[in-house]
Amino acid sequence: MAAGVGKSLKERVFHAMCLVATYGCVVILLALVASIFWEASGWLDWQFLTSRPSHDPEKAGVLVPLIGSLWIIGITTLVAVPMGIGAAVYLEEYLSDSLWKSIVQINISNLAGVPSIVYGLLGLVLFVRLMHFGRSILAASLTLALVILPIIIIATQEALRAVPPSIRHASFALGATRWQTVRHQVLPAAMPGIMTGVILSMARALGEAAPLIIVGGVGTMSYTPTSVYHKFMALPTAIYNWSSRPQAEFANVAAAGIVVLLVFLVILNAAAVTIRYRFGKRTQW
Amino acid sequence: MSSVAKTTALPPALPDHAGLGRWGRIRESLIHWILFTCGVLSVLTTVGIVLVLIIESIPFFAHVSLWEFLTSTNWAPTVRPQHFGALPLINGTALVAIGSGILALPIGLGTAVYLSEYATPWTRAIIKPMLEILAGIPSVVYGYFAIIFFSPIIRWVFPGTKVFNAASACLVVSVMVLPMVISLSEDVLRGVPRALRDAAYALGANKFDVTTRVVVPAAMSGIMASFLLAISRAIGETMAVTLAAGANPRMTLNPLESIQTMTAAIVQIASGDTPANSPEYRTIFAVGLALFVMTLGINIAAQWILARTRQKYE
Numbered sequence: 001m002a003a004g005v006g007k008s009l010k011e012r013v014f015h016a017m018c019l020v021a022t023y024g025c026v027v028i029l030l031a032l033v034a035s036i037f038w039e040a041s042g043w044l045d046w047q048f049l050t051s052r053p054s055h056d057p058e059k060a061g062v063l064v065p066l067i068g069s070l071w072i073i074g075i076t077t078l079v080a081v082p083m084g085i086g087a088a089v090y091l092e093e094y095l096s097d098s099l100w101k102s103i104v105q106i107n108i109s110n111l112a113g114v115p116s117i118v119y120g121l122l123g124l125v126l127f128v129r130l131m132h133f134g135r136s137i138l139a140a141s142l143t144l145a146l147v148i149l150p151i152i153i154i155a156t157q158e159a160l161r162a163v164p165p166s167i168r169h170a171s172f173a174l175g176a177t178r179w180q181t182v183r184h185q186v187l188p189a190a191m192p193g194i195m196t197g198v199i200l201s202m203a204r205a206l207g208e209a210a211p212l213i214i215v216g217g218v219g220t221m222s223y224t225p226t227s228v229y230h231k232f233m234a235l236p237t238a239i240y241n242w243s244s245r246p247q248a249e250f251a252n253v254a255a256a257g258i259v260v261l262l263v264f265l266v267i268l269n270a271a272a273v274t275i276r277y278r279f280g281k282r283t284q285w
Numbered sequence: 286m287s288s289v290a291k292t293t294a295l296p297p298a299l300p301d302h303a304g305l306g307r308w309g310r311i312r313e314s315l316i317h318w319i320l321f322t323c324g325v326l327s328v329l330t331t332v333g334i335v336l337v338l339i340i341e342s343i344p345f346f347a348h349v350s351l352w353e354f355l356t357s358t359n360w361a362p363t364v365r366p367q368h369f370g371a372l373p374l375i376n377g378t379a380l381v382a383i384g385s386g387i388l389a390l391p392i393g394l395g396t397a398v399y400l401s402e403y404a405t406p407w408t409r410a411i412i413k414p415m416l417e418i419l420a421g422i423p424s425v426v427y428g429y430f431a432i433i434f435f436s437p438i439i440r441w442v443f444p445g446t447k448v449f450n451a452a453s454a455c456l457v458v459s460v461m462v463l464p465m466v467i468s469l470s471e472d473v474l475r476g477v478p479r480a481l482r483d484a485a486y487a488l489g490a491n492k493f494d495v496t497t498r499v500v501v502p503a504a505m506s507g508i509m510a511s512f513l514l515a516i517s518r519a520i521g522e523t524m525a526v527t528l529a530a531g532a533n534p535r536m537t538l539n540p541l542e543s544i545q546t547m548t549a550a551i552v553q554i555a556s557g558d559t560p561a562n563s564p565e566y567r568t569i570f571a572v573g574l575a576l577f578v579m580t581l582g583i584n585i586a587a588q589w590i591l592a593r594t595r596q597k598y599e
Contacts, residue, residue: 011493018403021395025467026415028460032422035434086323094320106588107328113514113584114577115521117548118334120555121573125337146330153327177305179316200421207423210523210552214569218556236425236524243429243528251433258426269421 036262039255048256053220053233057249062257065238067224068137069206069264072234075141076148076205081198083145084152085187091153092160093168093182112150119147120214128215135216138228143211148201155197159190192279199272203265209236235261338577341570348564354571360534360545362554362565369564371572373534377451377544378576381526382519384455384540385462390512392459393466394501397508400467401474402496420464428528431457436529443541449531452540457525462515469514473507473594474500507594513587517580523548547572 051061087108095101123143133139163186171181187194212234218241221231235257242254305313346354349369357370400409435453440446477500485499501508531543532553545553551569559566 008491008493011491014493014497015399015403018395018399021392022399022404022408022412024392025396025412025419025460025463029415029419031434032426032430035430036426039433083323083326086320087327090320090324094317095324104324104328107331109588110581110584111327111331113517113521113580114334115523115548115580117521117523117551118338118573118577121341121551121570122330122334122337124555125341126333149327149330177309177313179313203421207421207425209423209425210548213552214555236423239425239429240524240528243425243432251429254429255433258429261423261426265421265423269418 036255036258039252040259043252044256044259048253049260052222053238057247057253060242060250060253062235062238062260064221064224065233065235065257066260068232069235071137071225071228072141072144072212072232073202073206075137075228076144077198077202079142080145080148080152080201080205084149084198084201085156085194087149088153088156088160089182089187092157093178093186108150108153112154115210116147116208117210117214119143120211122146123211123215134229135231136229137225137232140212140215140232140234141228143215144205144208147208147211148205151201151204152197155201156190156194159193159197160186162193163189192275196272196276199268199275203268203272206264206268207236207261209234209240212237213240235264334577338570338574341567342574345564345567345571348567349571358536360550362568363557363559367565369568371547371575373536374545374547374550374572375575376536376538377530377534377546378520378548380451380538380540380544381454381458381522381530381546382516384451385458385519386512386516388455388459389462389466389515393463393511393515394470394508396463396467397470397474398496398501401471402492402500416464416467419460424461424522424524425528427457427461428525431525431529439541446541447531447543449529449543450541451530451544454526454530454544454546455540457529458519458522461522461525462518465518466511466515469511470504470508473504473511476507476594477503504594506590510587510590510594513583513590517583517587520583521548521576521580523552527552547576551576 047059048061049066050063051059052064054060091101091104095104120143123139123146127133127139127142128135131139133142167185167189168181171185172178176184212232216232216234216237218237219231219233220241221233223230225232239254239257239261242250242257354369354371356372357368358372359368359370360373361368396412400412404412431453432448435456436448436450439450439452439456440448446452481499481503482495485495490498526546527549530546530549532545532549533543534545534550535542537544551572554566554569
């Protein structure tokens with residue numbers, strides 16, 4: 001600030017408004033967590049974790065959607081991660097700048113902005129009907145894999161770009177082929193960044209409800225799925241189902257379900273932060 | 286060296302498989318093709334989305350004229366007589382998108398300015414993770430939060446309002462898009478070159494003047510892009526508005542009324558027991574197509590602005 005000029009009233013007001021906006025975000029976050037835990041208190045118990053769906057809120061449990069979500073997140077990850085990393089490696093390590101590369105690149109950033117419910121419509125036609133998977137875990141997982149694919153590709157690309165070109169040149173100079181360079185030098189160096197992106201995309205898939213409703217509906221079922229061709233319930237769709245019921249007690253059931261979902265998200269995010277923190281320091285180029 | 290450092294890929298002229306045996310050559314080209322397939326898959330996803338939406342919408346538009354779909358103000362696909370006017374849904378979506386934009390844009394810009402120009406590293410270290418947590422909370426959780434937190438507040442301030450209303454949807458969607466607005470706006474604010482700030486200080490301006498008359502105007506196009514992306518997110522937002530805004534498609538600009546958005550209409554029909562080949566079921570593809578076109582258009586505009594901004598100071 002220029003010497004001798006005190007803070008004007010205008011500046012003070014502006015500063016205060018910025019401050020309020022900033023800490024408003026923190027207040028909202030605290031209100032969200034507090035209100036959900038308040039609604040869930042007394043409802044989140046062992047009975048809730050081990051019971052099947054019920055029309056009686058006192059007996060309703062989260063077991064079936066919980067198992068369903070674990071199935072879906074597992075298969076989604078298995079499908080989307082190799083595909084996503086493969087596409088990113090292709091873009092960053094194999095393609096030189098060309099029209100084709102910019103087409104693929106623009107396409108990926110646009111895919112990242114497509115509303116997830118639109119992916120649900122694609123999954124409904126492609127996986128449920130054309131491929132005859134039905135309203136199954138498999139159809140839901142493949143749909144979610146398409147939702148998180150752009151996220152994994154973009155995160156992996158950033159991790160690959162952070163590996164300095166000199167590493168590649170040294171490897172090529174020693175006679176390594178392109179794949180040997182990618183596999184033994186570039187991918188290991190980029191792995192912490194890739195893993196962080198993968199885990200965050202898993203968190204995204206775990207909380208995604210809209211495509212699952214389009215693909216699988218919001219109906220309840222009483223058995224836990226044991227095959228990818230079985231019907232499914234998932235945590236976010238169960239939460240939607242409970243939240244939209246008229247009985248007040250189901251609001252508490254929904255809150256308990258949300259706490260279970262948030263616990264999984266916290267675990268995933270903690271894993272991502274740990275990886276970023278532990279490996280981020282070690283690799284200083 | 287600088288020209289080499291720009292691209293990480295090998296120069297195309299370099300022989301890729303030199304000195305390898307027959308199997309080595311096969312392996313290298315096999316892997317190349319596998320990776321190529323992964324890359325092509327993302328393009329095929331876009332093609333698939335466009336094809337599915339168009340092909341599934343064609344039978345619908347054979348039944349309902351495009352003119353009725355785009356101009357009629359009555360949306361009642363599941364009751365007889367059926368009406369397929371999408372305007373009330375577009376109205377609902379626009380109400381939520383603009384309402385949440387009006388709330389999120391000034392708050393987001395204020396926070397971004399604070400984080401970029403005023404905040405101490407310590408404050409940033411607290412706020413940034415908080416914003417990441419806000420960004421990571423699932424949409425359905427926000428929908429629930431709108432019902433149990435925002436809706437009672439609105440009903441307390443404006444007695445007589447229904448439980449499900451557009452205002453609580455606007456509030457909750459603004460919270461959802463805030464992290465994106467803040468992080469994109471902060472990036473462009475921090476990208477404004479130091480020299481511009483220094484020049485303004487040298488002319489005797491104080492911090493307030495530098496911020497509001499130099500830094501923010503210089504970053505304006507990037508800020509606009511982040512606003513556009515926020516609007517696009519709000520248009521595509523599904524679970525929170527489905528839970529919070531209600532299921533009453535109607536033409537209104539009053540945020541205290543219960544409305545229905547395009548996304549909520551898709552969820553309502555897809556989760557009900559509508560027969561799969563009926564015109565009312567096919568509305569989900571027609572509405573989905575409209576949704577896809579709107580968000581894609583806004584996203585492309587935003588990316589075009591962002592790309593231009595990046596060039597400006599490089």
